[in-house]
Amino acid sequence: MSIVDALVPPDLLLSDVAARLATAATVSEACALAVDAASRHTPAMIATLLHVHDRLRCVAAAGSWQVYSSIRPAEGVAGRAFTSGKSEVLLAVGNDPDYISLGPEVAVEVCAPILAPSGQPIGALNLEWTEPVDADLWRDLAEQIAELLGERIAQLGGPPAESRGERLLRHAVALTAAGSDRELLSTVVEAARDVSGLSTPVLAVPTRVGARLYGVDGPLGQRLRARLGTRTVARARRHGTSYTIGDPASLDAHGFEELVDAGVRSMIAVPVGPVDIGAVLLIVDEGVVTPDPATVNLVELLATQAWTCLDRLKTLEHLRERATSDPLTGLRHQGSFGERIARATPDRTALLAIDVDQFKTINDTYGHQAGDQVLVEMARALQSALRHGDELYRIGGDEFVAVVDVARPDEATGIGERLVSAARTIGRTVSVGVALRRRGEAPELTLRRADAALYDVKREGRDGVRLADSP
Known part of the structure; x- marks a missing residue:
C-alpha cells in the first residue's frame, strides 16, 4: 500500500462524498461534487462520464490537465465498464487493448460503472494514478462512490438530456x-x-x-x-x-x-x-x-x-469529373486512361493511336485558339464514329487513343477506317495505328506498338490506318 492509500480513511471519504452529494441541485453539480470530494483524499485523475444520447460524456473531472469530452460506449476501459456493468482494474495499462492514453504515464486505473437503482448502467467513474496504489481498496471505494452517485442522479431525475x-x-x-x-x-x-x-x-x-x-x-x-x-x-x-x-x-x-x-x-x-x-x-x-x-x-x-x-x-x-475527362474536348470516361488500358483483355482489346495530321501547321499559321477549336471538332467527329461502349481519350496535344473491344483484328482496323472517314467530314485527316493486346503483354507496350504503326502511316503519306506488326 502506498503512503497515499495509508492516509485514506475510507469511512471519512465516503461520508464526505455522501454529504456533498446531498447538497447537489443538478446532476452535473452532483458529479462535480463527488469528483471534488474524492480528489481531496487522493491525487488520482478522476472523471465521471454519463451516457448521453450515443456517447459517454465527461460531466466532471479533476487531477488531469486534459480529458476527453466524450467516448463511444464501446471504447476505452470506461466504455467496457459501462457496457458490462462490472468494475475494471488495470495494473499494466499498456497491455490492455482498450486503454486510451492521454497525458502522463499511468500505473493503475480503476473504473466502476455508475448504476441506476434498477441496476442499469448510466455512466462510469474512472480513476487513474501515476504511482502504485492499493487497487483492491480503490476498487471497493470506487464502487461505493459510484453507487452513491447513481442514487443521487436518480433522485435528481436521471442523466442529463443532450443539450x-x-x-x-x-x-x-x-x-x-x-x-x-x-x-x-x-x-x-x-x-x-x-x-x-x-x-x-x-x-x-x-x-x-x-x-x-x-x-x-x-x-x-x-x-x-x-x-x-x-x-x-x-x-x-x-x-x-x-x-x-x-x-x-x-x-x-x-x-x-x-x-x-x-x-x-x-x-x-x-x-x-x-x-x-x-x-x-x-x-x-x-x-x-x-x-x-x-x-x-x-x-x-x-x-x-x-x-x-x-x-x-x-x-x-x-x-x-476533371480527373476523368478532358477539359478542352469534354471527353468523359469512367476512369483514367491508365486504369482503362490496365483492364485490356488479351486478344480482344485493341488500342487505336490517333494523331491529327499537320496539326503543328494549324497552330503555327492560325494560332493556338484555332488549334484548340480543331481539337474540339475532331473529338466530336471521332466520338461519333465509335460504337457504344468504345472509349476515346485525349492523351496530350493532338494525340487521341480509342480503346475498343473486338472479336478479330480486322474489326479493329474497320473501326480505324471509320475514324479516318469521320476526320475527313470536318476537312481534316488523321493517321491511325492499331494494336491488339497480346497475352502477357504490358498495356504500355501495346500502346507503343500502336504508336509505331501510326508513324508508319505518317511515313506513307498520312490519312490512313495500319495494324501493328502487319507487313
Missing part, C-alpha cells in the same frame, strides 16, 4: 461525413427537426414555377407541397432568417397566407447558401410554438454547415 449545442455538434459531424447530395439533404432535414423541436422541416429551392421541396413528409408537409409558392422562399432569400412569435389566429399573418392555409402555426425560415442560390430551410409545426432566439441561432449554424458541406461535395464532384 441543443451537443445535438448540433453531432449533426454537424454527420453532415461532414455525408458522401452524396441525397445523404446530405436527408441529414439536414433530420438535424433541423431535432435541433428546432418543430415537427416538419422542408428544404425549399426556388424554380421558375415555384419551389422544389426536399424532405417533405407527414400531412403538413404534403399540404405545403401543394400550397407553397415562391413568396416565403424569396422573402427569406432576400432578408434572411425569420421566425414566428405567436398564434396567427391572434396576430396578423398577412403575407404568409400560403403557410397558414396549409396549417402552419409556427415557423423558422433560414436561407441556405449565398443569395443567388436561393435555397431556404423552412421548419414548421401545426402547434403554436415561439422559438427562442438561441434555437434560431443554432438552426442558422446548421444551415451554414449544410451549405459548407454541400459546396464541398460539389467541389469534390468537379474534381472527380
